[in-house]
Amino acid sequence: MALIVQKFGGTSVGSIERIQQIAKKIKTFKEAGHDLVIVVSAMSGETNRLLGLAKQMSVKPNLRELDVMVSTGEQVTIALLAIALNDLGVAARSYTGGQVRIVTDSVHTKARILHIDDQRIRADLKANSVVIVAGFQGIDEEGNITTLGRGGSDTTGVALAAALKADECQIYTDVDGVYTTDPRVEPKARRLDKITFEEMLEMASLGSKVLQIRSVEFAGKYNVPLRVLHSFKEGPGTLITIDEEVSMEQPIISGIAFSRDEAKLTIRGVPDTPGVASNILGPISNANIEVDMIIQNISQDKTTDFTFTVSRSDYQMAFDILKETASKISAKEVAGNLDIAKVSLVGVGMRSHAGVASRMFGVLAKEGINILMISTSEIKISVLIEEKYLELAVRSLHKAFELDVPDKTLG
């Protein structure tokens, strides 16, 4: 018997039939003797419908009122799920964020949770009731309705699990766990039983869309065991937990993330003077463009070549800014490239294993794949390559690091 927080996303509660299926699932858990707190999102499409209404009303809707409006999406779902559970003979009570008192700051549409009152929930759990909480929303200290921003329901789940010291926070979604890489690229990709918070964060920030980064950060910070599972298929899913709990026989590499949303910009022949990097990157960051990888090469003629990557959607703006900078600082030329991609190896195992990078480069070299840029962290190595080699790179690395072999210990 455990206290479990379960979060179901918009597609999992996207229709009356699906909510009924979820209700049956919850009933099974309840009958197994668990205390359950359920967090749900708005039915899929509902948040966009509400935002659409607001946009029809005003090009720039008042944000306080937008939160009042959009928060109704989850409120409908909590009520429907509670109706379904009561109909199945399972006592259930629903609460909005404001009713629980999920207290946030006052930054409307992207508020952050400050604290959660657990009294009502504990009282209901004690009375053997399933508690259903609207995800994505809260109230500020003055009682104004706030929302946590897109994907905020995951954060609600994790924050509730932390506040209640739950045994596990289960995130139900449309995949059955976290994979070694995207199965659409490498059919031999394998579901991981466990992964650390750090690895999950790297995977998420590198383009693996299973979980919201904020909720993983939150879970890591408060050490809430997080499990990703499929809403409508049986299976253990993937447990995201702290380092020590992941098997000692941890492989070097846990997964391969990749991203096509990469664009490369180069400014060449920059006179090499102090402060050149900030002269170049200052205007870029002033335009709210995030820079990922950066390289600076010093040429023989005492000028510098400076290369960095941005999201594809920021490419044109970054290019124009760079052109302007080039003429100001008398640089020779500006070049850009959109046909690139990033491939990353992620694993806490690489901390204690030298040579992961050289092995990675060797694998890519053998396939004739040229590495354009490299960046590393303690548990990640990313390389930028030509986009056309992306699938080949992922598959050959997946094989070389034996990610397709269950429980294989490398090192």
Added chain:
Amino acid sequence: MALIVQKFGGTSVGSIERIQQIAKKIKTFKEAGHDLVIVVSAMSGETNRLLGLAKQMSVKPNLRELDVMVSTGEQVTIALLAIALNDLGVAARSYTGGQVRIVTDSVHTKARILHIDDQRIRADLKANSVVIVAGFQGIDEEGNITTLGRGGSDTTGVALAAALKADECQIYTDVDGVYTTDPRVEPKARRLDKITFEEMLEMASLGSKVLQIRSVEFAGKYNVPLRVLHSFKEGPGTLITIDEEVSMEQPIISGIAFSRDEAKLTIRGVPDTPGVASNILGPISNANIEVDMIIQNISQDKTTDFTFTVSRSDYQMAFDILKETASKISAKEVAGNLDIAKVSLVGVGMRSHAGVASRMFGVLAKEGINILMISTSEIKISVLIEEKYLELAVRSLHKAFELDVPDKTLG
């Protein structure tokens, strides 16, 4: 400069365009210097859509959860109206019933208001903001969401006006006031400038659908001047107020109400023993059927004929119950009639004027209309007639009591 509570119903806020029109109207009032509290219903059709979802989920949805669900309808409207007003440069803040703290009892789907916290609203009004409140909803002492039942938004408006001691509560609707009778039956029907709470209550309970009975009772109890106006047409509407404020030159009759929702049942040849009325009506009221008019005649043969009226929807059930009763108490026969209607004269003026009834009967007799039953109260006379004479009766009474003549003083 006054403090005005304005209530707009579902059709008045039924689309983005209509909400924008309402916002412009409110802006004009605001610019005239008034303090404004606006109460809105759900957009027309929305409450039924939400109820439909709940019914799809369960034949008998949990009532607490039904309230959580249905209350989102008004929450969307308050946000949209606040967005529209802010977009017009008018500061406006929206509140759910729970946020205001409109505290009700815990009878879900038909809660009654216990008290209202006015702090938030007063603070916003002081800050020169328009306050928008979701109609139809509140919270109980435990913080559970409740709803006041259909039409409850009128009640919210009146209750807020009472709590804030507002100068007037304006109910905007799709008619431009209260009429001497239904203009579809008598084209010469005239809008009344003023009417008393008592008269309005009689008119409402007799089938005039302009206002919810509960809200009129509430307004009368707390002496809140109530005004009925058209949402999209200019005009003074009809003021509903206390007796003394209605002109001394009050006509005897203020209006003629009528109802086709009448059915008559007769049980004949009942042995005349003590308790016969309760033997007959007891089973009827046990079946939750409301009885309106009642007549008992004693025949020469010492048996009793007993006649009463019910709503048409209750007719068949009442007939079946009566048949059963008839055999139990050895009555001779049971007869029924659905082709009847009720016409009522309403006016506080008749208190001080004898002879209204005889004059009414005279008018009907002259038209050859037979009176089947009669019931009276201090400010009302109702007669039951054959339905085919309904329009003729209304028109001839309207003319005879000179209701088509503006400011005509009779007596």
